[in-house]
Amino acid sequence: MAGDLILTFNAGSSTIKLGFYRIAGDRAEPVGSGVIDFRDDPFEVRLKRDGQLLTHPLAAQGDIAALLGRALDWLGGHFNLSRLAAVGHRVVHGGDDFAGPALIDDAALARIEALSDLAPLHQPQSLRLIHAMRDLHPEIAQTASFDTAFHATQDPLARRFAIPRALHDRGIKRYGFHGLSYRHIADQVARLDLPADARVIAAHLGSGASLCGMQGGISRDSSMGFSTLDGVPMATRSGALDPGVILHLLGPMGWDLPRVERMLYHESGLLGVSGFEADSRELLASDRPEAAEAIGLFCLRIAGEVARLAVTLGGLDGLVFTAGVGENQPRVRAMVAERLAWTGLELDPVANEAGNTRISTPASRIGAWVIPTDEERIIAQEALDLLLARA
Numbered sequence: 277m278a279g280d281l282i283l284t285f286n287a288g289s290s291t292i293k294l295g296f297y298r299i300a301g302d303r304a305e306p307v308g309s310g311v312i313d314f315r316d317d318p319f320e321v322r323l324k325r326d327g328q329l330l331t332h333p334l335a336a337q338g339d340i341a342a343l344l345g346r347a348l349d350w351l352g353g354h355f356n357l358s359r360l361a362a363v364g365h366r367v368v369h370g371g372d373d374f375a376g377p378a379l380i381d382d383a384a385l386a387r388i389e390a391l392s393d394l395a396p397l398h399q400p401q402s403l404r405l406i407h408a409m410r411d412l413h414p415e416i417a418q419t420a421s422f423d424t425a426f427h428a429t430q431d432p433l434a435r436r437f438a439i440p441r442a443l444h445d446r447g448i449k450r451y452g453f454h455g456l457s458y459r460h461i462a463d464q465v466a467r468l469d470l471p472a473d474a475r476v477i478a479a480h481l482g483s484g485a486s487l488c489g490m491q492g493g494i495s496r497d498s499s500m501g502f503s504t505l506d507g508v509p510m511a512t513r514s515g516a517l518d519p520g521v522i523l524h525l526l527g528p529m530g531w532d533l534p535r536v537e538r539m540l541y542h543e544s545g546l547l548g549v550s551g552f553e554a555d556s557r558e559l560l561a562s563d564r565p566e567a568a569e570a571i572g573l574f575c576l577r578i579a580g581e582v583a584r585l586a587v588t589l590g591g592l593d594g595l596v597f598t599a600g601v602g603e604n605q606p607r608v609r610a611m612v613a614e615r616l617a618w619t620g621l622e623l624d625p626v627a628n629e630a631g632n633t634r635i636s637t638p639a640s641r642i643g644a645w646v647i648p649t650d651e652e653r654i655i656a657q658e659a660l661d662l663l664l665a666r667a
Contacts (some may be wrong), residue, residue: 284655286366287401291315294323295652296355302664304656308355312347314651319557321347330354341408348412359645362417363409366456366651368504369397370422371447377425377658379666380406380418388420391501394447395504396507397541410545419659426455426462427488427495434497434588448581450506452488452498454480456651461596462493464647468594475589477582479612480649481602483511484553489585497588499581505540508577509570511554514544515577546570556608575608579615592619594643597635606631613644 282304284295294310308325312334319334332350334343348357365380369391376385385406392399402420409418435450437443461478470476473492482484486500486507499507499516509515517540525531525539539548547554549570550562556574559567586592595616597609606628613623620641628635638645 279361280355281355281359282364282656282659283357283360284364284366284652284659285402285405286453286651286655287398287405292401292405293652294321295656296325296352297653297656297660299361299660302660302663304653304660306653306656309652310351312343319343321350323351325354339408340404341411344405344408345412360413360416362419362659362663363413364419364421364655365402365406365422366422366655367402368423369395369451369452370420370424371451374420374422375425375428377419377421377662379662380420384420394451394502396537397504417663419655419662421456421655421658423453423455424451426459427452427498429494430496430498437502441644448502450498450501451626452486452495453500453504454484454488454498455619456654457598457649458488458490458495460654461598461647462490462648465490465594465596465645466493468643468645470594470643474593475586476590476594477585477589477592478596478598479578479582479602480599481578481605481608482599484513485510485515485551485578485599485601487581487585489589491589497585499585508581509549510545511556512542512545512547514540516550544626546574549573554603560607571608571611572575575611576615578612582612582616583619586619592642596620596645596647598647598649603631603646609635609644609646616642 280299280380282297282299286293291314292312295306296308297304298307308323310321310323312319312321321332321334323330334346345416367388369392371394373387385465387402425528433525437449439448448497458478465476475491478488478490482506486498488495489497505513507515522536545554546556546559550559550566553559553567556571559571582595597603601608610623613621621644623635623644624636624637631646637644
């Protein structure tokens with residue numbers, strides 16, 4: 277390999293998370309992290325390294341390649357970017373094309389672009405970054421890590437909708453998402469005092485939210501299906517919805533498709549139920565009844581999805597909370613656990629409030645943990661694995 281540094285990009289709708297990793301044999305070791313936040317005015321790149329937080333403003337003029345070029349110019353003062361061996365990207369949708377990470381050559385890029393319609397909120401952002409890096413540094417290898425790939429192990433029955441077979445054969449099926457987060461959680465669960473074939477449900481609760489039922493670290497079922505709209509309510513996304521509602525909006529109510537799409541992705545979830553706020557922190561701090569209803573519905577649907585996934589798994593040995601809300605909101609964890617008390621789950625209120633790793637009591641029949649997710653580490657490791665396989 278030409279270098280010993282890997283840069284990762286995790287593109288969201290309003291931020292780009294960055295990770296810097298040093299190649300140490302067959303392991304990618306973190307040496308820094310950062311974020312470009314498009315909600316800032318002016319845009320700003322923030323870098324954490326050696327316990328320090330450094331910031332640099334970015335002029336908003338120009339396309340993503342120009343913005344990224346300015347960010348890399350500044351980051352190059354803190355890391356020797358001439359030593360980059362690869363740039364790894366999180367790509368939300370891999371469809372049936374990708375059951376694992378891939379080096380991005382022209383053929384792979386064309387397949388990723390063809391899947392954009394299946395993830396319109398996320399795929400275009402990743403593609404813009406891939407193209408920008410190709411323009412800026414065509415000599416650097418780029419890799420893609422797919423959120424859907426972790427779920428390729430699911431039984432075909434769990435992935436099927438009850439729709440005509442011809443539509444299933446054309447790719448309309450359940451894929452599952454947040455796979456990079458779940459792969460990291462699976463790695464961490466393997467270190468817990470649990471049987472090798474433990475049945476564990478991980479709840480990735482953030483602005484986007486989903487749950488995954490795993491056995492022995494392998495995905496067996498998930499709450500998200502064909503799209504990132506499915507499953508539990510999210511910050512602004514509806515979660516599972518009776519398809520009859522969509523027919524009613526498009527028919528008798530006369531809505532057009534863009535309006536329906538905007539409502540489902542940007543005006544629903546916690547924001548839609550509360551009517552004023554999408555951030556769970558603000559809702560939990562509010563005394564408005566609409567805020568309590570939004571959080572209550574969120575927790576009810578999460579608990580209900582735990583029960584459904586436990587059916588797929590044939591039981592439940594552990595529950596893991598992760599991502600922004602899952603890691604940082606003890607009241608949400610407590611409200612979910614209260615609805616699951618019938619399973620024998622019992623939280624330790626002191627451990628839960630403190631955000632300890634294990635938050636269930638010794639007497640609890642089901643273990644419960646808070647485990648921080650780390651998608652960037654998975655992206656970096658998969659990029660390194662691809663480089664080593666190619667060497």
